[in-house]
Amino acid sequence: MPSPEEYSLFAITAPGLEPLAQAELRAMGIRAAAEPGGVAWTGGADDLYAANLRLRTASRVTALAAEFRARTFFELERHARKVPWERWVPRGGAVRLRVTSKKSKLYHEGAIAQRVLEAIEHRVGPLAAGGVVADEEGGEEQGDAQLFIVRFVRDACTIRADASGALLHLRGYRQALARAPLRETLAASMLLGSGWDGASPLLDPMCGSGTIPIEGALIARRIPPGLASPDREPRDYTFTSWPDFDVERWAKVVDRACEDILPASPVPILGSDRDDGAIEAAASNAARAGVADDVDLSVRPISAIEPPPGPGCIVINPPYGVRVGERDPLRNLYAALGRTLRAGAPGWTLALLSPDHALERQVGIPLDEAVRTSNGGIPVRLVVGQVPETS
Numbered sequence: 001m002p003s004p005e006e007y008s009l010f011a012i013t014a015p016g017l018e019p020l021a022q023a024e025l026r027a028m029g030i031r032a033a034a035e036p037g038g039v040a041w042t043g044g045a046d047d048l049y050a051a052n053l054r055l056r057t058a059s060r061v062t063a064l065a066a067e068f069r070a071r072t073f074f075e076l077e078r079h080a081r082k083v084p085w086e087r088w089v090p091r092g093g094a095v096r097l098r099v100t101s102k103k104s105k106l107y108h109e110g111a112i113a114q115r116v117l118e119a120i121e122h123r124v125g126p127l128a129a130g131g132v133v134a135d136e137e138g139g140e141e142q143g144d145a146q147l148f149i150v151r152f153v154r155d156a157c158t159i160r161a162d163a164s165g166a167l168l169h170l171r172g173y174r175q176a177l178a179r180a181p182l183r184e185t186l187a188a189s190m191l192l193g194s195g196w197d198g199a200s201p202l203l204d205p206m207c208g209s210g211t212i213p214i215e216g217a218l219i220a221r222r223i224p225p226g227l228a229s230p231d232r233e234p235r236d237y238t239f240t241s242w243p244d245f246d247v248e249r250w251a252k253v254v255d256r257a258c259e260d261i262l263p264a265s266p267v268p269i270l271g272s273d274r275d276d277g278a279i280e281a282a283a284s285n286a287a288r289a290g291v292a293d294d295v296d297l298s299v300r301p302i303s304a305i306e307p308p309p310g311p312g313c314i315v316i317n318p319p320y321g322v323r324v325g326e327r328d329p330l331r332n333l334y335a336a337l338g339r340t341l342r343a344g345a346p347g348w349t350l351a352l353l354s355p356d357h358a359l360e361r362q363v364g365i366p367l368d369e370a371v372r373t374s375n376g377g378i379p380v381r382l383v384v385g386q387v388p389e390t391s
């Protein structure tokens with residue numbers, strides 16, 4: 001275990017996004033190791049605070065609370081009572097546990113949770129509330145309860161304290177929804193995975209509720225996702241209620257991030273969609289993120305796009321159509337997208353979130369896989385290529 005001033009940190013990502021989170025941390029001066037499901041490193045409170053505030057591609061940041069082996073409840077109790085729970089749980093606080101067990105002698109997740117809750121109370125006194133939560137990473141709010149993620153794999157137990165609270169994709173701005181909105185973390189991953197760096201024009205001609213152009217504006221203006229609001233006040237994070245939370249240090253991390261913010265996007269950022277309700281939602285979301293003046297939103301079909309002088313980057317999350325009967329119209333839509341781009345945006349980079357090779361081929365532009373992940377349970381790939389100069 002690291003020293004008491006340090007944390008063994010792990011930023012959880014959706015599968016396939018680990019290298020992007022690792023690159024984000026590298027840009028912050030942090031060397032982290034990519035592991036399946038996230039990135040790991042040891043750092044102090046500055047790292048913990050900055051990672052929560054600034055990581056665009058991670059779902060949550062956690063700190064290691066304990067690692068031990070236990071094959072009996074007696075061993076589990078003995079180790080769990082030695083964990084310094086008071087580092088994360090204030091007196092009279094509330095706790096939630098997410099327990100999973102694989103290939104281990106101790107397999108009853110409810111019984112494991114009960115022993116861990118008893119160990120916490122043994123050290124910090126009675127809890128306001130304790131509960132066991134589902135295994136799945138939902139988008140749910142968790143109130144003030146401190147979440148611990150308890151994992152048994154082959155009798156090795158790892159306990160991590162969640163530092164983020166609500167999942168990090170919940171930046172706070174996206175309250176108006178259109179159909180099939182992208183998670184903000186996936187939209188940011190598409191942008192970073194496409195190689196777009198905020199220094200050339202960006203266009204999403206199927207922008208729906210505006211997630212890609214809004215995340216683009218945040219990147220271009222160097223606004224951390226945790227400050228995506230008009231007043232640039234940080235969203236809530238669980239670590240701010242940890243007993244050792246250092247309010248001055250946190251203020252410094254936030255101030256430093258604010259100093260980097262550009263007053264306006266240095267490049268044009270355009271979003272359009274044929275659905276006027278979607279564009280209305282996108283406009284109100286952009287206003288809530290404090291980037292209304294940085295994104296140019298319009299109602300238009302893909303056939304009527306007018307890219308600004310480029311080249312720049314076109315980042316698109318087209319409809320998937322997983323239901324029967326949707327394949328033929330979709331094939332036509334992907335083919336029309338390719339024709340429009342070849343005619344109107346030669347030399348631009350195209351980055352597309354693709355559900356399958358067959359649809360992708362309809363676009364008629366050579367595309368290479370940059371990221372492989374899943375979106376709402378559907379396996380998807382981010383494919384990137386260059387629109388040919390001549391058709």
Ligand SMILES: C[S@@+](CC[C@H](N)C(=O)[O-])C[C@H]1O[C@@H](n2cnc3c(N)ncnc32)[C@H](O)[C@@H]1O
Pocket residue numbers: 178179180181182183205206207208209210211212272273274275278300301302303317318319320333
């Ligand atoms: C999967 S959704 C995009 C969701 C978006 N990324 C978000 O986060 O809300 C696909 C979008 O493509 C739009 N669309 C479908 N066909 C279109 C066309 N021919 N021209 C313009 N937009 C189109 C739909 O209205 C829908 O908003």
